[in-house]
Amino acid sequence: MQYRDIPYEYNEWTTHTGKSASGYSCEAFGEYPYYITRLTSETEEQMKERIDDFLDHKFEYEARRELSNKAAQSFYNSMGQYKGD
Numbered sequence: 294m295q296y297r298d299i300p301y302e303y304n305e306w307t308t309h310t311g312k313s314a315s316g317y318s319c320e321a322f323g324e325y326p327y328y329i330t331r332l333t334s335e336t337e338e339q340m341k342e343r344i345d346d347f348l349d350h351k352f353e354y355e356a357r358r359e360l361s362n363k364a365a366q367s368f369y370n371s372m373g374q375y376k377g378d
Contacts, residue, residue, distance in 0.1 A: 294337075299344050303337070322347055326358035 294301050301319035308314050317340040319332040327347060334340040347354065 296341050296344050297348060299348070301332075301340055301344070319344065326351070326355040328358075 294303065299319060299321045301317055301321070303315065303317055305313065305315045317334045317337055319340065320330070322329040322332055329347075332340070332343055332347075334343055
């Protein structure tokens with residue numbers, strides 16, 4: 294399946310309690326600026342809304358990523374000599 298040139302898929306599975314479950318997943322946003330391993334939703338409409346949000350607000354996600362990177366850099370700079378995580 295595709296929406297706005299973004300691939301996503303429909304999945305069905307059985308839960309640990311034996312109930313049937315289903316949903317949609319997308320692995321197209323694993324790169325900068327999103328870094329989302331797997332985007333999931335219960336309905337196809339929700340998946341399309343999430344894809345729309347990511348694509349239509351890419352500049353906002355880029356700004357958030359840059360802010361996060363600056364915060365991490367500031368934290369590490371405040372520690373003095375790096376000693377590892």
